[in-house]
Structure formats: structure tokens, C-alpha cells
Amino acid sequence: MDMLYVFLKGFHNLLRWVVVLGGAYALVLVARGVFTRVAWTGVQDGAARIFTISMHTQLLVGIVLYGLTPLIAAGITAPLTGRLMLIEHATTMILAVVAAQLGTSLARRAKDDRGKYRRAFTWYLVAAVFILWATPWGKSLIPWT
Numbered sequence: 001m002d003m004l005y006v007f008l009k010g011f012h013n014l015l016r017w018v019v020v021l022g023g024a025y026a027l028v029l030v031a032r033g034v035f036t037r038v039a040w041t042g043v044q045d046g047a048a049r050i051f052t053i054s055m056h057t058q059l060l061v062g063i064v065l066y067g068l069t070p071l072i073a074a075g076i077t078a079p080l081t082g083r084l085m086l087i088e089h090a091t092t093m094i095l096a097v098v099a100a101q102l103g104t105s106l107a108r109r110a111k112d113d114r115g116k117y118r119r120a121f122t123w124y125l126v127a128a129v130f131i132l133w134a135t136p137w138g139k140s141l142i143p144w145t
């Protein structure tokens, strides 16, 4: 159980970089589309897919971590670390996953490229703000260290 926790915590840390870099790439692509006339192609679909799938995987790993982390026990004696981590991080990130998924799904249903870009940009921006705000940047930036 302990090894699973250490592995998943490192994996969650590693996947954070896929989320942050993949999200930044998707956001730049859709922002460019909002402000120019560039067409929506498979490149945008691919970026949207990478961002959305990495978010959902992170959500799953996060939920398992929630059940394994010693921070729950620590929260009793160190309320700040535990509570911040377990309540604010999890709830804000769940909202970020919803925002990212909305951006991708609504863009897919838009009738033209303008609509796709506008919808994806709006919701990816919301997701990005949540992710940047709720990521515990004070913890190790390097997985498994």
C-alpha cells in the first residue's frame, strides 16, 4: 500500500507537467484561433484531446491518492496543510476538469470554427486559472523526489 502511495504521488506529480504544458499548448492554440482566421484542424483536436485526457487521468489518480494520503491523519494535528490540500486542491481541480471537458465538448458541437475557438478558449481559460491557483507549487517540482 505504501509503495502504491509513493508511486501514485510521483505519477500525479509527473502528470501535472502534462496537464500544465498540454493545457498551455491548447490554450495558446485556441487563443490564436480567436484572434486570427486560422482554421480548426486535427492539430487543435489533438491538443484538446491530450489536455482533456490528462485532466481526467489526473482526477482518477487524485481520487485514489485521496484515499491513501497520510495528510488526512496529519490534518488533525496540522489543520492548514491537510485541509488546504484535501479540500481546496481537490474541489478546485474537480471544477478545472469540468471546465476543460466543457471546453472540448462544446467546441466539438459548435457549428463553425469561430464558435469552436470561442468556446474552447473561454473554458480552457477558466480551467487554466483553477489549475494554476490550486497546484501546490511549494511541493517538489520533480516527480518521486
Ligand code: HEM
Pocket: 009, 010, 012, 013, 015, 016, 019, 055, 058, 059, 061, 062, 063, 065, 066, 069, 070, 071, 085, 086, 089, 090, 093, 094, 096, 097, 131, 135, 136, 139, 140, 143, 144
Ligand atoms: C486535475 C489537475 C490536478 C493537478 C494538476 C494536480 C497536481 C498535484 C500536485 C503537483 C501535487 C503534489 C504532488 C507531490 O507532492 O509530489 C498534488 C497532490 C495531491 N493531489 Fe492533486 N492535482 C490535480 C487533481 C487532483 C484531484 C482531482 C484530486 C482529488 C480528488 C487530487 C488529490 C491530491 C492529493 C490527495 C494530493 C496529496 C498527495 C500527498 O501529498 O499525499 N488532485 N496534486
